[in-house]
Amino acid sequence: MSLVVRDITKAWGGFRALDGVSFEMESSGLLGIIGPNGAGKSTLFSVVSGFIAADAGSVALDGTPLDRLGPAARARAGMIRTFQVPREFHHLTVRENLMAAAPGQSGEGLLGLFLRPGRVRAEEDAIRAEADATIDFLRLARVADTPAGRLSGGQKKLVELGRALMAKPRLILLDEPFAGVNPVLIEEIMARIRDLNGRGIGFLVIEHDLDALSRLVPRLVVMDRGRVLATGTPQAVLADAAVREAYLGGAPA
Amino acid sequence: MFGALLVAGIVHGLIIGLAALAVTLVFGIARFPNAAAGDTMTAGAYAGLLAHQASGSLALAGGAAVAASGAVSLLGYLLVFRPLARRPVASLLVAAIGVAFVIRAVLGLIFGHQQQVFQVPLAWPIEFMGLRIPPMDLTLAAVAACALAAAFGVLHLTSIGRQMRAVADDPDLARVSGIRPLRVMVALWLLAGAAAGIAGLMLGVKTVVSPEMGWEGLLTAFAAAILGGIGSPAGAVLAGLLLGIAQEVSTPYVGFTYKIALAFVVMLAVLLVRPRGLLGRVEGVR
Numbered sequence: 414m415s416l417v418v419r420d421i422t423k424a425w426g427g428f429r430a431l432d433g434v435s436f437e438m439e440s441s442g443l444l445g446i447i448g449p450n451g452a453g454k455s456t457l458f459s460v461v462s463g464f465i466a467a468d469a470g471s472v473a474l475d476g477t478p479l480d481r482l483g484p485a486a487r488a489r490a491g492m493i494r495t496f497q498v499p500r501e502f503h504h505l506t507v508r509e510n511l512m513a514a515a516p517g518q519s520g521e522g523l524l525g526l527f528l529r530p531g532r533v534r535a536e537e538d539a540i541r542a543e544a545d546a547t548i549d550f551l552r553l554a555r556v557a558d559t560p561a562g563r564l565s566g567g568q569k570k571l572v573e574l575g576r577a578l579m580a581k582p583r584l585i586l587l588d589e590p591f592a593g594v595n596p597v598l599i600e601e602i603m604a605r606i607r608d609l610n611g612r613g614i615g616f617l618v619i620e621h622d623l624d625a626l627s628r629l630v631p632r633l634v635v636m637d638r639g640r641v642l643a644t645g646t647p648q649a650v651l652a653d654a655a656v657r658e659a660y661l662g663g664a665p666a
Numbered sequence: 667m668f669g670a671l672l673v674a675g676i677v678h679g680l681i682i683g684l685a686a687l688a689v690t691l692v693f694g695i696a697r698f699p700n701a702a703a704g705d706t707m708t709a710g711a712y713a714g715l716l717a718h719q720a721s722g723s724l725a726l727a728g729g730a731a732v733a734a735s736g737a738v739s740l741l742g743y744l745l746v747f748r749p750l751a752r753r754p755v756a757s758l759l760v761a762a763i764g765v766a767f768v769i770r771a772v773l774g775l776i777f778g779h780q781q782q783v784f785q786v787p788l789a790w791p792i793e794f795m796g797l798r799i800p801p802m803d804l805t806l807a808a809v810a811a812c813a814l815a816a817a818f819g820v821l822h823l824t825s826i827g828r829q830m831r832a833v834a835d836d837p838d839l840a841r842v843s844g845i846r847p848l849r850v851m852v853a854l855w856l857l858a859g860a861a862a863g864i865a866g867l868m869l870g871v872k873t874v875v876s877p878e879m880g881w882e883g884l885l886t887a888f889a890a891a892i893l894g895g896i897g898s899p900a901g902a903v904l905a906g907l908l909l910g911i912a913q914e915v916s917t918p919y920v921g922f923t924y925k926i927a928l929a930f931v932v933m934l935a936v937l938l939v940r941p942r943g944l945l946g947r948v949e950g951v952r
Contacts, residue, residue, distance in 0.1 A: 484841070484842045485841055485842055485843075485844050488842065488843070488844055489844060493842075494842075500836060500839045501835075501836075501839075502831070502832045502835040502836055502839065502840075503835055503836075504831060504834075504835050505828065505831055505832060505835065509828050509831075509832075512825070512828060513828050513829060513832040513840075513843060513845065514843045514844070516844050533824075533825070536825075537824075537825060540825070576843065580843070580844065
């Protein structure tokens with residue numbers, strides 16, 4: 414059971430943002446992607462999550478090819494992403510944000526609302542209970558009824574994680590989950606990711622904070638100029654001469 | 667005197683508020699000013715008139731108005747606005763004006779252009795704390811209150827309402843979250859149509875039914891939607907009440923002819939002090 418990314422190529426005009434990128438991870442694993450600015454991390458993320466179509470290459474989750482699916486269909490297939498700048502429904506409360514992300518609601522149609530009120534009510538209660546459980550798990554209970562637009566950057570990242578969880582994914586793609594988050598909340602978010610990974614949910618994480626990422630994931634993919642430069646444990650990768658050259662500008666340790 | 671005008675203003679304000687609710691819902695979620703909202707009201711007024719003539723029941727008239735306006739509104743979406751989705755707002759506005767003309771023309775062809783009235787029985791006004799309130803005003807206010815309660819109930823207590831508000835906040839994020847745009851849009855146009863239908867019925871009962879009635883009320887509804895803070899349902903209703911009361915109470919001073927202009931004076935005055943409207947949101951923070 415794995416996420417398999419094969420030979421992804423994507424050019425913007427003449428610029429090759431991605432030049433034959435391949436990697437694999439267990440869909441219940443933890444993998445980090447690092448690289449300097451312009452390495453193609455974000456483009457790769459958008460291709461994998463279905464926001465950008467690749468020029469060539471393939472993405473498959475647990476044996477199912479995803480290449481023809483849009484972002485919503487990929488989410489239904491079990492893979493969902495968050496955003497670098499957290500996005501939320503800013504006038505909806507935190508609870509409503511999570512509830513809005515639950516899949517397959519009969520109350521979605523006005524007809525169902527009137528024809529099967531009992532069933533809609535039962536589903537709505539179940540979704541609310543699940544949202545509340547997720548809110549407790551993320552320690553957001555204090556702000557459950559606050560409009561999400563009023564939260565801090567770190568809290569918004571937790572709300573995003575919560576919305577992703579409501580879709581019951583097997584694999585979550587996190588786009589810089591620690592960027593602009595205060596250190597205390599970084600530890601909090603890391604702890605939640607570890608909990609969830611312990612329950613079998615996989616994470617693919619792009620992150621600039623090399624230190625935090627090295628503590629979180631057992632395996633790193635290092636990218637530079639649209640290519641995979643190295644793959645391995647954080648220690649091995651950071652000791653690699655080519656990686657030091659690209660990522661740290663060749664500075665001595 | 668002032669009391670009676672206040673009561674008339676509240677009833678009139680509820681009509682404006684319902685029409686503004688229809689306008690602001692479409693603006694918040696489909697993101698264009700729906701100039702066909704007024705004529706959607708007219709369709710509801712005629713459907714209500716037919717049902718009332720046939721049955722004499724105001725409740726049945728309300729049901730007919732909601733059904734007809736909901737259907738007209740949904741048809742407009744499916745036939746015109748859906749194919750034009752993602753076009754510039756100006757294209758959609760012009761298309762909406764076109765839809766408005768078509769609705770008005772069809773109603774004119776079917777019912778003719780002479781004014782018609784709801785034959786409601788005369789009744790003694792109810793005395794209440796020195797106010798003489800016509801029973802029909804009480805009935806209409808109750809109808810409007812129920813319609814508003816239903817609309818806000820759908821928006822805030824149901825999953826489709828939550829999804830409508832989610833699409834209003836961030837349509838792309840909504841799509842990624844697995845919210846189906848077509849369902850949300852169908853619900854939106856039905857809800858906006860129903861609100862317009864009740865507004866049309868009330869306007870017809872209070873004044874006269876003619877093919878032009880909705881179009882003539884459209885600008886006031888737009889003014890209320892803007893005054894309330896565009897995209898804010900509660901703001902639209904509040905602004906509708908404010909404009910309705912201001913229009914009625916000022917009539918003895920400025921005269922009947924100028925009361926529509928007064929709505930715009932109130933709107934401009936408020937917007938000068940508070941550019942985003944009464945309950946408006948700060949947009950473009952991101």
